[in-house]
Amino acid sequence: xxxxxxxxxxxxxxxxxxxxxxxxxxxxxxxxxxxxxxxxxxxxxxxxxxxxxxxxxxxxxxxxxxxxxxxxxxxxxxxxxxxxxxxxxxxxxxxxxxxxxxxxxxxxxxxxxxxxxxxxxxxxxxxxxxxxxxxxxxxxxxxxxxxxxxxxxxxxxxxxxxxxxxxxxxxxxxxxxxxxxxxxxxxxxxxxxxxxxxxxxxxxxxxxxxxxxxxxxxxxxxxxxxxxxxxxxxxxxxxxxxxxxxxxxxxxxxxxxxxxxxxxxxxxxxxxxxxxxxxxxxxxxxxxxxxxxxxxx
Amino acid sequence: xxxxxxxxxxxxxxxxxxxxxxxxxxxxxxxxxxxxxxxxxxxxxxxxxxxxxxxxxxxxxxxxxxxxxxxxxxxxxxxxxxxxxxxxxxxxxxxxxxxxxxxxxxxxxxxxxxxxxxxxxxxxxxxxxxxxxxxxxxxxxxxxxxxxxxxxxxxxxxxxxxxxxxxxxxxxxxxxxxxxxxxxxxxxxxxxxxxxxxxxxxxxxxxxxxxxxxxxxxxxxxxxxxxxxxxxxxxxxxxxxxxxxxxxxxxxxxxxxxxxxxxxxxxxxxxxxxxxxxxxxxxxxxxxxxxxxxxxxxxxxxxxxxxxxxxxxxxxxxxxxxxxxxxxxxxxxxxxxxxxxxxxxxxxxxxxxxxxxxxxxxxxxxxxxxxxxxxxxxxxxxxxxxxxxxxxxxxxxxxxxxxxxxxxxxxxxxxxxxxxxxxxxxxxxxxxxxxxxxxxxxxxxxxxxx
Numbered sequence: 001x002x003x004x005x006x007x008x009x010x011x012x013x014x015x016x017x018x019x020x021x022x023x024x025x026x027x028x029x030x031x032x033x034x035x036x037x038x039x040x041x042x043x044x045x046x047x048x049x050x051x052x053x054x055x056x057x058x059x060x061x062x063x064x065x066x067x068x069x070x071x072x073x074x075x076x077x078x079x080x081x082x083x084x085x086x087x088x089x090x091x092x093x094x095x096x097x098x099x100x101x102x103x104x105x106x107x108x109x110x111x112x113x114x115x116x117x118x119x120x121x122x123x124x125x126x127x128x129x130x131x132x133x134x135x136x137x138x139x140x141x142x143x144x145x146x147x148x149x150x151x152x153x154x155x156x157x158x159x160x161x162x163x164x165x166x167x168x169x170x171x172x173x174x175x176x177x178x179x180x181x182x183x184x185x186x187x188x189x190x191x192x193x194x195x196x197x198x199x200x201x202x203x204x205x206x207x208x209x210x211x212x213x214x215x216x217x218x219x220x221x222x223x224x225x226x227x228x229x230x231x232x233x234x235x236x237x238x239x240x241x242x243x244x245x246x247x248x249x250x251x252x253x254x255x256x257x258x259x260x261x262x263x264x265x266x267x268x269x270x271x272x273x274x275x276x277x278x279x280x281x282x283x284x285x286x287x288x289x290x291x292x293x294x295x296x297x
Numbered sequence: 298x299x300x301x302x303x304x305x306x307x308x309x310x311x312x313x314x315x316x317x318x319x320x321x322x323x324x325x326x327x328x329x330x331x332x333x334x335x336x337x338x339x340x341x342x343x344x345x346x347x348x349x350x351x352x353x354x355x356x357x358x359x360x361x362x363x364x365x366x367x368x369x370x371x372x373x374x375x376x377x378x379x380x381x382x383x384x385x386x387x388x389x390x391x392x393x394x395x396x397x398x399x400x401x402x403x404x405x406x407x408x409x410x411x412x413x414x415x416x417x418x419x420x421x422x423x424x425x426x427x428x429x430x431x432x433x434x435x436x437x438x439x440x441x442x443x444x445x446x447x448x449x450x451x452x453x454x455x456x457x458x459x460x461x462x463x464x465x466x467x468x469x470x471x472x473x474x475x476x477x478x479x480x481x482x483x484x485x486x487x488x489x490x491x492x493x494x495x496x497x498x499x500x501x502x503x504x505x506x507x508x509x510x511x512x513x514x515x516x517x518x519x520x521x522x523x524x525x526x527x528x529x530x531x532x533x534x535x536x537x538x539x540x541x542x543x544x545x546x547x548x549x550x551x552x553x554x555x556x557x558x559x560x561x562x563x564x565x566x567x568x569x570x571x572x573x574x575x576x577x578x579x580x581x582x583x584x585x586x587x588x589x590x591x592x593x594x595x596x597x598x599x600x601x602x603x604x605x606x607x608x609x610x611x612x613x614x615x616x617x618x619x620x621x622x623x624x625x626x627x628x629x630x631x632x633x634x635x636x637x638x639x640x641x642x643x644x645x646x647x648x649x650x651x652x653x654x655x656x657x658x659x660x661x662x663x664x665x666x667x668x669x670x671x672x673x674x675x676x677x678x679x680x681x682x683x684x685x686x687x688x689x690x691x692x693x694x695x696x697x698x699x700x701x702x703x704x705x706x707x708x709x710x711x712x713x714x715x716x717x718x719x720x721x722x723x724x725x726x727x728x729x730x731x732x733x734x735x736x737x738x739x740x741x742x743x744x745x746x747x
Contacts, residue, residue, distance in 0.1 A: 004704070040674050062661065139645070140652070291710060293714060
């Protein structure tokens with residue numbers, strides 16, 4: 001027979017109370033912090049998942065910020081090209097009017113002045129900046145994409161640094177920029193040269209107006225193509241943003257599943273544990289009260 | 298039979314039961330004393346003279362009761378097993394303490410642990426890729442690089458600090474062990490002389506047993522009963538205490554590595570320790586250095602990933618990039634040149650000073666250091682969890698052993714009370730016996746002879 005001693009019974013009782021209290025305090029820690037994992041050893045695989053989810057979340061947010069930034073850039077390019085197209089359209093109208101034989105030299109001079117003004121405003125559009133960066137200069141560090149004389153100063157297309165990319169996914173980078181020549185035509189054959197030639201033709205070479213009309217049509221086509229490219233990229237960018245948004249939601253849910261506790265479940269568990277603890281306490285109080293001493297006289 | 302012999306019988310009974318009462322009192326007094334073993338009085342009937350002599354008259358009845366020693370109730374096999382289990386328990390607990398310390402330095406998952414700092418640093422390159430011309434983005438990269446490097450260094454020095462603290466604690470424990478072995482050998486001496494003089498030595502033995510438990514926990518020592526009531530202490534096959542002489546131990550740290558060992562002072566040979574000391578040695582020589590190495594590998598990976606791109610790229614002025622991270626005597630640091638001038642951060646893949654951000658974009662896609670870090674955190678987590686589970690299992694074993702020891706050696710108040718009553722009655726009976734004898738003699742002396 002196992003002898004039971006007061007000290008032994010006392011220790012067993014204390015051990016049980018301690019174990020019960022430990023469970024209770026762990027549950028309380030979880031509820032207080034709202035987290036299942038308070039240190040890595042609470043759940044090694046939970047910790048790995050939490051680390052991975054947090055990392056993914058941080059990256060998704062980067063992609064989102066980059067995509068949003070890229071979309072802004074594309075939207076500004078879009079607006080700029082729309083305005084440019086209006087200017088080119090106006091120039092075309094003027095050429096068609098000028099080719100009408102009823103237009104006299106004075107009117108032609110007026111038209112030439114307007115064309116020069118259109119050229120200047122188009123040049124100003126081509127020198128649009130986002131922040132302090134020229135929209136159409138590629139990666140070249142220049143104050144303006146085009147000089148006052150209409151010379152392109154940015155990164156030539158097809159050379160290193162003509163692309164500006166935004167990382168919008170682990171393995172996907174989208175190009176967001178157009179270089180000046182891609183938007184406005186190759187140097188020498190660009191819309192600015194065409195407009196200068198047009199102004200000269202209006203003043204002194206009416207025979208050249210036919211060629212100028214073709215040049216206007218070419219510029220129009222070039223800029224429309226550029227606009228289409230920008231629109232397609234903006235679409236892609238929007239898709240990426242939506243996709244990242246969806247991924248973000250999934251990851252946030254996953255992270256909450258791993259890291260956070262179900263409050264109602266945890267509260268219920270605490271209640272159960274409290275009952276167990278109280279039962280242990282009352283049992284302890286009853287057991288340690290009984291002794292032969294009470295019955296001796 | 299002599300007419301007064303009966304008084305003597307009564308007297309022996311009175312004396313024996315008085316002493317039994319004392320022993321019961323001693324048991325009750327020590328009901329809560331750690332390491333106390335309950336004691337029992339062995340009573341033995343006194344058989345009277347053994348060799349009849351001229352004047353010795355023996356009529357066949359005994360001549361009372363005699364105390365044949367007071368024994369401690371104790372199971373030596375159980376004690377030996379207890380020592381073993383206590384030693385293992387102490388070892389597991391110390392291991393858990395050490396790995397818990399390492400775990401606190403890897404405080405994950407959190408918003409400000411090394412994982413978050415690594416992510417923030419890599420993320421800052423993404424912002425830089427989007428706006429390579431802005432000083433703010435460059436400064437952010439520098440700022441976060443500096444914070445990250447400092448955090449890695451800090452974590453390493455934290456681990457180093459834990460290692461130092463563990464070494465100090467081990468030295469402290471070993472000097473206490475030296476005190477305890479001296480006490481142990483002194484107790485051996487006193488018990489031997491007490492035995493020789495026939496004095497009671499049970500309380501001294503209890504003290505020595507208590508020391509034995511402590512030595513088992515700290516060193517995983519083994520105990521062998523030697524000659525003349527002495528107990529010898531062994532570490533594996535090495536003698537730590539033999540009778541009245543004790544060996545001294547000392548903690549030696551290897552220069553350079555700082556690896557420790559516990560050696561005998563007398564000849565410098567290594568002692569084969571167990572228990573908490575073994576756990577401390579493993580922690581100091583293996584566990585903490587392993588995580589320091591892993592941390593260093595993370596730092597190297599980070600520096601390699603960033604530097605490989607950075608040195609192949611060009612800074613704001615178009616000059617080739619320098620190393621972003623360098624390694625100093627305290628570990629990873631930011632290159633002071635880059636740190637002093639954010640324009641030295643190389644974000645461009647194209648020479649000549651431009652607004653290309655593709656190099657920064659390349660760095661923002663690196664994940665190697667974060668992966669390594671995740672692996673390390675898992676290893677810490679698994680090791681800490683395993684240590685904690687082992688401690689729980691062993692705690693149950695120890696609990697059982699303690700219950701078994703209690704069952705043999707512990708004092709039960711009810712039992713002592715019952716014995717107290719029985720002894721009290723026996724004492725009363727002996728007293729009554731003497732008074733009856735007195736009446737009998739009274740009849741003989743006062744009434745018969747008139």
